[in-house]
Amino acid sequence: MRDFVKRSVVGLAGALLISSCAFAQAQQSPKPNFGGPESLYDKLGDTGTGGPAPKRDLTGFWAGEVAAKLNPVPPMTPWGQEQFKQHKTNGEVPVADSNDPIKGCDPLGFPRNMLFMTRGIVFAQMPGKMIEMSEYNRIWREIWTDGRELPKDVGGRSADAPDPRWYGYSVGHWEDDYTFVVNTVGSDERTWLDNAGHPHSIELRVEERYTRVNHNRLEVTVKIDDPKTYTKPFVITKSIFTWIPQQDFEEELCVPSEQAEYLKLVGEPAAHKNAQ
């Protein structure tokens, strides 16, 4: 009898546990929020449409999520798999043991900067080019709109071949009054595609589509085409950005000296048994 009561109580408690977990998960908002807003995007919430989008104009400050939600990558080529095996991510091993380039505050590079640490972006339009800036590390990309072609043979052996760049070479054009399309080549192979350590090659070509749906909403699609690394092109993300009413945001940098102090005080001790 005592066992029956015991089993009943445990069973009831287990059922309550499962249902309470289910309830807790069901209460989550579409924008995950663990304990409070962690970005201006979360804090702003639904800002409404703000009215119609102005034509051919992205100028201003926009808030996004810290990390974009990513689609699965297609199967990698043997070369891509080989690169991938060499990448030790912060999710798989302690930070101190990873070889993620950003561990030492190297640049995120493009397109990773459009997939991670996307809390804030800024556009400034000027004759012949669009400048896109990121809150994180305060970097910018120049996107030429003067009709020039993308450079060829980036990283090639010829004397006039341009060098690869952390943020590549970009050109852009308005597809219609509300969609700005950017094509980029020449991203440095030292950068990772994403936090999962997926690689890319110098053959990478990226197409970004910025669609201003209304005054306050900007949808961004990032498409990857890298035949040396992936067996087919794919859309890695479709992200949403929100107009920032105050047109300002926090400063966020990866500071090498402060990161080194972090690794010394926390990263190394957390990773190794006798580090302290």
Place this chain on the structure above:
Amino acid sequence: MKGKLLRPLALLGFLSCYSARLPAHHGSASYKTDQIVILKQATVTKFVWANPHAMLLFDVKDDKGNVSHWAGEAGSPSAIRQLGWNKHSLQPGDVVTVQLYPAKFENNVGRLEAVVLAGGTTLKNSPRGDQGVISRY
């Protein structure tokens, strides 16, 4: 008897639910993300308002008066500012309660969950929002 049975279950339930909601912080490989350690009467020795991680260094005394030194990491200043922190939130000498996810090697370091100030204010830490890449890890 029921009380004895239900208390640990309630704790297990709390931790299970909580860990299910815990996002995969990109440095979480170092930490026991299903376990929260609560350290009371912790004395702040240093608060580092740094990028990309703020850090809290503090001391904890055991019953015999032995002092252990701890370090906890938080999110970036821009992330935890959204949760009410600023660079003056904690000062050396402040006595606080620290909740953290301990390192797997139990080296007195951890990922902060929250800090409760002497006046009762709770400063939650940022989860570092890597939700977008959970499925990749």
